[in-house]
Amino acid sequence: MIFRSFAFALALGAAQAVVAATAGQSAPNFQLVDTQGKAVQLSDFKGRYVVLEWTNPQCPFVRNHYNTRNMQALQQRWGERDVVWLSIDSSNKSSGEYMKPSKLDLWMHSQGAAQKAVLVDDDSTTARLYQAKTTPHMFVIDPQGTIIYAGAIDDRPSTRPDDPPNARNYVQAALAQATDGKPVATSNSVPYGCSIKY
Amino acid sequence: MLRSAHLTRLFVAATLLALAVAAARAAPVRTEHVEAELVSERTALVPGQPLTVALRLAMQRGWHTYWRNPGDSGLPTTLAWKPPQGLSAGPIQWPVPQALPVGPLMNFGYEGEAFLLTEVTAASGLADSKLVTLTGRADWLVCKEICIPEGADLALTLPVASVSDADPRWAAPISSARGALPQALQGFAVSAVGVGQELVLTFTPRKEASDPGEAYFFPYKAGLIEPSAKQTLLRDGDAWKLTLAVANQRVGEFARVAGVITSSRGFAGQRAATLDVPLGGSIVAGTAPPAIATVPLALPADTSASSLGVALAFAFIGGALLNLMPCVFPVLSLKVLGFATHGGGRATMRLHGLAFAAGVIASFWLLAGALVALRAAGAQLGWGFQLQSPAVIAALAVLFFVMALNLSGVFDFGRLIPSSVATWDAKQPFLNDALSGVLAVVIASPCSAPFMGAALGYALAAPREVTFAVFTSLGLGMALPYLVLAFFPKWRARLPRPGPWMQRLRQLLAFPLYGTVLWLAWVLGAQLDNDAVLRLGVSLLLIALALWAWQSRSAGALRGWTVAALAGVAAAAAVVWPVVAASTPTAASPSTSIDSGGWQAYAPERLSTLVAQGRPVFIDFTAAWCVTCQVNKRLVLNSSETRDAFTRSNVALLRADWTRRDPAIGQALAALGRNGVPAYVLYRPGRKPLLLPEVLQQSTINDALATL
Numbered sequence: 001m002i003f004r005s006f007a008f009a010l011a012l013g014a015a016q017a018v019v020a021a022t023a024g025q026s027a028p029n030f031q032l033v034d035t036q037g038k039a040v041q042l043s044d045f046k047g048r049y050v051v052l053e054w055t056n057p058q059c060p061f062v063r064n065h066y067n068t069r070n071m072q073a074l075q076q077r078w079g080e081r082d083v084v085w086l087s088i089d090s091s092n093k094s095s096g097e098y099m100k101p102s103k104l105d106l107w108m109h110s111q112g113a114a115q116k117a118v119l120v121d122d123d124s125t126t127a128r129l130y131q132a133k134t135t136p137h138m139f140v141i142d143p144q145g146t147i148i149y150a151g152a153i154d155d156r157p158s159t160r161p162d163d164p165p166n167a168r169n170y171v172q173a174a175l176a177q178a179t180d181g182k183p184v185a186t187s188n189s190v191p192y193g194c195s196i197k198y
Numbered sequence: 199m200l201r202s203a204h205l206t207r208l209f210v211a212a213t214l215l216a217l218a219v220a221a222a223r224a225a226p227v228r229t230e231h232v233e234a235e236l237v238s239e240r241t242a243l244v245p246g247q248p249l250t251v252a253l254r255l256a257m258q259r260g261w262h263t264y265w266r267n268p269g270d271s272g273l274p275t276t277l278a279w280k281p282p283q284g285l286s287a288g289p290i291q292w293p294v295p296q297a298l299p300v301g302p303l304m305n306f307g308y309e310g311e312a313f314l315l316t317e318v319t320a321a322s323g324l325a326d327s328k329l330v331t332l333t334g335r336a337d338w339l340v341c342k343e344i345c346i347p348e349g350a351d352l353a354l355t356l357p358v359a360s361v362s363d364a365d366p367r368w369a370a371p372i373s374s375a376r377g378a379l380p381q382a383l384q385g386f387a388v389s390a391v392g393v394g395q396e397l398v399l400t401f402t403p404r405k406e407a408s409d410p411g412e413a414y415f416f417p418y419k420a421g422l423i424e425p426s427a428k429q430t431l432l433r434d435g436d437a438w439k440l441t442l443a444v445a446n447q448r449v450g451e452f453a454r455v456a457g458v459i460t461s462s463r464g465f466a467g468q469r470a471a472t473l474d475v476p477l478g479g480s481i482v483a484g485t486a487p488p489a490i491a492t493v494p495l496a497l498p499a500d501t502s503a504s505s506l507g508v509a510l511a512f513a514f515i516g517g518a519l520l521n522l523m524p525c526v527f528p529v530l531s532l533k534v535l536g537f538a539t540h541g542g543g544r545a546t547m548r549l550h551g552l553a554f555a556a557g558v559i560a561s562f563w564l565l566a567g568a569l570v571a572l573r574a575a576g577a578q579l580g581w582g583f584q585l586q587s588p589a590v591i592a593a594l595a596v597l598f599f600v601m602a603l604n605l606s607g608v609f610d611f612g613r614l615i616p617s618s619v620a621t622w623d624a625k626q627p628f629l630n631d632a633l634s635g636v637l638a639v640v641i642a643s644p645c646s647a648p649f650m651g652a653a654l655g656y657a658l659a660a661p662r663e664v665t666f667a668v669f670t671s672l673g674l675g676m677a678l679p680y681l682v683l684a685f686f687p688k689w690r691a692r693l694p695r696p697g698p699w700m701q702r703l704r705q706l707l708a709f710p711l712y713g714t715v716l717w718l719a720w721v722l723g724a725q726l727d728n729d730a731v732l733r734l735g736v737s738l739l740l741i742a743l744a745l746w747a748w749q750s751r752s753a754g755a756l757r758g759w760t761v762a763a764l765a766g767v768a769a770a771a772a773v774v775w776p777v778v779a780a781s782t783p784t785a786a787s788p789s790t791s792i793d794s795g796g797w798q799a800y801a802p803e804r805l806s807t808l809v810a811q812g813r814p815v816f817i818d819f820t821a822a823w824c825v826t827c828q829v830n831k832r833l834v835l836n837s838s839e840t841r842d843a844f845t846r847s848n849v850a851l852l853r854a855d856w857t858r859r860d861p862a863i864g865q866a867l868a869a870l871g872r873n874g875v876p877a878y879v880l881y882r883p884g885r886k887p888l889l890l891p892e893v894l895q896q897s898t899i900n901d902a903l904a905t906l
Contacts, residue, residue, distance in 0.1 A: 022447040060339075060347050092301075096343045131446045133270045133303055150447050157273055159339075159347040188449045190421040194345045195271035198301030 021130040023150050023187035027141040030126045032088070032119040035105035040086070040117050042141075049083040049178065051171060052139040053115070053153075054127065056089055057107045058097040059135045059194035060159045066111045070164035071136075071153075075114040078175055085115040090127035095197035098122060124198045134193035140174045140184075149174035151189030227350035231258045231340045236332065236354035237313075239372040242362035243285075243330060246322035249362075251354060252313040252372050253277050253290070253336055262307045263338045265295035267418055267457075269425040270303035272345070275314060275338040282330055284321040291315040294380055294458055294470040295416055304425035305341075306416055313375040324358050331355040380458045383471035390455040391479040391810045393883075395444045397423065398810035399455065399475075401465060402437040409433070411462035413440050418457045421449030431461070434807055441806060452477055479810075479883075506664060510671040517675020551684025553628035555677035557635020562673035566666050588725050592734055592777045595718040596770075598711050599738050600745070605708035608742065609749040635677065722777065724822035724857050730777045737774035740766045796844070800854035802862055805881070808850045812883045814906055815850045819867060819877035822857040826892060827876040834894040847903045849880075882906055 021028060027050075031041035042050065053071070055062050065071040075085045087108070091098045099107070101120050108118050121127055130139060140149035154167035174184045226235035233256040243249055255263055255275070264272040279287040293313065295306040318332065337349035365372075387402045399415065413431040417423045427443030440459075444452070456474035465471060603609060715738070723731040744766025751759040798804065800817060808815045818835060820827040834840055844851060854863045856875050870879055870889060878890035880902050888902055 058344060060345060128302070151449065158337075188421075188447060190449050191271075191447075192273065193271060194341070195300045195303045195305070197343070198303065 021132075021139070021147060021150065023147050023184075025147050027139070027145050027147050028129050030129055032121055032126060033101075034117040034119050035101040035108070036117075037101075038117070040119060042086075042145075045084045046145060047143045049078075049143060049175065050141040051078065051083060051085045051175070052130070052141070053085065053087045054090060054132045054135050054137040054196060055087045055118075056091055056097060056135040056194060056197065057099060057104065058091075061157075061193035062135050064159045064161060065136060065153060065164055066113070068161050068164045069112075070169075072112050072114055074169070074172060079114055079116065081179065083175060086117055086119055087113070087115045088119045088121050088126060088132075090121040090124045090132065091197040092124050093122040097197045124196065127196050127198065132191075132196055134191040135196060136193055137191040137196070138171050140171060140178070142178060148178055148184050149187050150191075151186075152191045152193075155189070157192035226254075227352060229340075229348040229350065231261045231342075231346060232256065232263070232338065232348055234336055234338075234350045234352060236334065236352045237368040237372065238354060238356060238365055239369050240362040241365050242357045242359040243318070243320040243324070244360060244362050245320045245324040245326075245358060248317045248319045249356075250315055250372055250376060251318050251332065252315050252368070252375065253334075253352070254311065254313055254368075255308070255338065256311045257309060257340060260309075261340050261342045262296075262298055262305065262309045263312065263340050264305065264307040265416065266290070266292050267306055267416065267420050268339075269298075269305040269307075269420075271300070272305050272307065272341060273339040273347075275336065277314065277316065277334050277336050279316075279332065279334040281318070281332060284324045285330065285332065286319050286321075287332070287334075288317040288319075291317070291376075291379055293375055293378060294460060297414055297416070299426070302426055306425070313372060315372065315375055315379070320358060326358055326360060328358045329355055330358055378470070380460075380470040380472045381468070383459060383465060383468060383473045385466040388473050388475050390475050390477045391812070392444060392452070392477055393479050393806075393809045396806055396810075397442045397444055397455070397477070397479075398806065399440040399442065399459075399473075400434075400437050400810070401440070403466065407466045409463060410438060410465045413438075413459060413461040413465075415440060415442060416458040416460070417455070419450075421445055421447070422452050423455075430803075432803060432807075439807060439810070441803075479812075506667070509664075509668055513668045513671035514675040514678075517672040518678045547684045549628055550631050551677075551681045553631035554635045554680045554684075555674070557632030558677040559635075559670060559673035560632070561636045562669040562676075563666065566669035570662050570665055588722055588730065588777055591718050591722045591725065592737075592774055595715050595722070595734055596738065596741065596774070598718065599715045599741065602708045602711035602715065603742060603745055605711065606705055609745045721822045721857070726777065733773050733777050737770040740770035740773065744770065796841070797851045797853045800852040800863065800866070802866065805852060805866075808852075809881055809883070813850050814847060814883060815852060815881040816844065817852045817854055817866075817877075817879050817881070819854045819856060819863065819872070819875045819879075821855065821875045824875045830876055830878075830892075830894040834896055834899060837896065839896060840899050843899060843903050847906050849903070849906075880905075 027042060029042045031039060034040050057063065057066075062071075079085055089099065089104055101118075104118055104120070108115070119126075126132075130137075132139075134152075136153045138149065138151065138153050139147055142148045149170060151170060153171055154164065154169045156163040156167040170186050170189055173186065177184050226233050228234075233254075235254050237252050237254050239250040239252075253275070257263060264274050266274050268274055275290075277290055281287050291314070293308070293315075295308060298305040298307055298309070320330070324330070332354045334352055335349065336352055337347070339345050339347050383401075385404050385407065387404065389400045389402075391398050391400070401410075410431065414429055415423070422445055424443040424445045429440055429442055431438055431440045433439075453476065454474060455477050456472075458470055458472055459465065460470045462469075719731050719734055722734055744763045747759050747766060748763035751763075797818070800819075805815060805817070818827075818831070820831065822828075854860075854866065856863045856867075867874070867877055870877060870887070872889075876892050876894075878892075878894060880888040880890065882888060882905065888905060890898055890902055
């Protein structure tokens with residue numbers, strides 16, 4: 001009888017394991033190769049905060065956050081505090097906006113980007129895994145591997161240069177609150193930007 | 199006098215028109231991909247009267263701009279007025295958008311030409327004959343493959359007058375755009391119920407209404423409804439039900455469903471209409487029970503050591519229990535018989551045990567390998583899948599029948615197999631043991647004992663290494679009794695000593711095998727038809743005849759009997775061939791047991807409809823070839839007590855018959871974390887589905903219903 005109820009609990013557990021990549025859920029693991037050719041997987045960083053930034057240098061929303069140095073500043077600030085920042089380009093190889101890893105790497109360099117790695121997801125598998133929709137689409141993962149924020153980078157969906165500095169940056173807020181031991185006030189938002197080029 | 203007044207008015211109108219044409223017709227702004235301008239329905243502003251103006255956007259071919267909710271990506275067009283004193287401008291009145299798929303994503307917006315209407319009102323004190331300029335900043339994102347943010351400062355100058363005329367160029371398109379604006383839905387009562395990841399909009403006509411055709415719902419707010427999910431409109435009695443998917447990454451409270459409903463033939467003539475209704479069901483409470491029926495297999499995020507340990511333990515216990523299942527027991531009997539006859543030293547016994555265990559484990563590895571490969575290929579499969587093929591059923595029936603005949607003494611393997619093979623066989627008893635281990639696994643597969651379902655569900659959704667670990671554990675569990683007997687001679691000593699009783703026992707053990715053949719024949723009948731059963735029967739008869747002839751060779755003319763035996767086998771093969779070839783049975787109506795007693799055949803739509811109605815639903819996942827399922831059905835599900843209990847609780851009963859391959863049922867099982875039958879689940883309104891154990895008792899059902 002005890003065994004049976006154990007089995008029952010296990011079965012329920014299995015039923016619940018069907019997840020959407022949204023705040024409160026475990027972040028699905030993935031493995032990608034970065035623009036330097038190095039294999040990187042999410043589970044390498046267990047025990048640290050991780051930020052996933054879906055990016056595409058061709059997208060005006062992404063460019064706005066780099067042109068205003070908003071993105072680089074975040075990468076820099078949190079990188080210094082041992083947060084792992086991973087930028088992911090999921091533009092499919094067959095799409096018009098696909099950039100070769102070397103070109104992508106060069107672009108990030110030219111922008112003074114300060115992420116841990118720029119990952120190449122040229123068949124969009126990881127984007128599908130996270131149901132990522134836009135560039136930028138942001139995820140913040142805590143040291144236990146739980147997604148604590150998913151959605152837009154800030155509360156101003158626009159491409160105007162004066163918006164990023166004045167917006168409420170959700171990623172900044174989530175990281176600041178979480179590392180302070182406080183609950184994350186806004187853990188989900190509707191992502192905005194260009195569609196990911198699946 | 200009258201004539202003169204008329205002339206004057208005409209003169210004024212002509213002047214105003216000329217003014218309007220000169221001043222208002224500022225050239226449209228051309229950006230890279232869009233031509234934009236402000237246009238007016240009438241030639242003048244009449245103080246105190248509303249005037250419709252439009253932001254006209256003409257997109258280049260293939261490019262689109264966005265609706266108020268842009269869908270998965272994009273930005274809505276904005277129009278910021280800087281109205282002069284004495285004028286006020288309303289919000290944009292959005293035309294009905296188009297659904298614009300981009301890869302797996304969905305956008306809502308406009309291609310071609312769009313008129314975004316705004317109502318402008320001039321204060322009644324505004325002086326006549328004055329020119330007023332409306333200025334506004336329009337910003338839009340225009341996308342094809344790529345997206346370009348564009349914008350323009352636009353102006354529209356109009357005279358103020360006591361009368362106005364229709365603008366010759368723009369009155370017609372603006373008025374038709376206004377006519378096409380969605381109005382509140384008439385003639386239907388609309389309700390919205392969300393359960394888990396599904397949301398059902400029910401449209402009940404107030405009086406007779408014709409079929410609306412294809413429907414699509416555009417939600418006003420983003421982050422509540424998944425834009426790219428398929429929307430299906432199904433008739434349900436007098437009403438129509440549109441099933442929507444709740445957003446995977448849902449944002450904010452979901453208390454109302456508001457947006458534009460469109461349909462190809464119209465809801466009582468309305469091709470597009472607005473609706474705004476409160477949302478009922480369990481989404482409001484904020485709990486998201488696991489999705490029903492439509493969830494693809496996803497990698498579980500938690501493969502921590504502890505849950506792996508639990509899974510391995512249950513797999514081990516499940517494997518051990520497999521030995522007691524009806525379809526494995528004959529093999530156990532045979533094996534016990536084998537231990538009794540082998541005799542030999544202690545070390546030899548251990549080797550026998552180990553060889554058998556190796557055979558069992560090797561087969562489980564083979565199954566795991568196949569499972570991993572098939573899963574990679576995206577096949578819908580589950581435990582017991584082998585028995586969904588009539589060819590496998592027929593082959594097993596023949597195999598068991600031949601074994602039974604052997605036990606009955608109709609023929610001996612020693613004479614059947616050429617002496618060289620027979621002696622080689624005899625010299626290799628360990629290979630024999632390994633092969634009987636393989637056989638044990640093959641016939642055990644349909645009976646997923648208690649705990650097996652959970653462990654398998656776990657293994658199937660887990661990484662490759664975990665799948666292999668779980669299957670190894672299953673194999674070890676199954677081999678356990680043999681290993682125990684081989685390693686603990688004391689226990690073995692309790693086995694009866696060899697003697698003349700063995701021949702009788704051997705003959706007796708033939709009967710469970712004949713029984714198994716009968717069961718397989720019944721399964722075949724359920725899969726195919728009566729004919730198939732008869733063909734199998736005739737084939738078995740011919741095989742029996744052939745084996746008898748073969749056995750008779752020594753007693754008579756060698757050649758004659760050999761020919762007769764071979765002819766018998768050939769005839770048997772010919773007779774049974776159509777059954778074997780029918781490996782993909784044509785789907786007729788489900789052949790087993792969608793009987794009376796209130797059971798309906800399972801269909802995902804039926805389930806979601808019932809759940810949306812707020813009714814509890816019990817699903818019996820079953821198959822003809824599953825013995826546990828049949829036992830549960832006869833003893834518990836079909837009992838009058840159970841039937842009364844279901845009726846009392848107003849439970850809808852669905853039966854998912856997996857006797858033949860059915861991807862919908864495979865998916866539903868996977869969504870529940872199971873990959874085999876039996877599986878019993880009770881869907882409770884607003885709560886998590888309750889999964890019941892695989893072995894049912896009356897009390898199990900009563901306890902489950904008590905939670906309603």
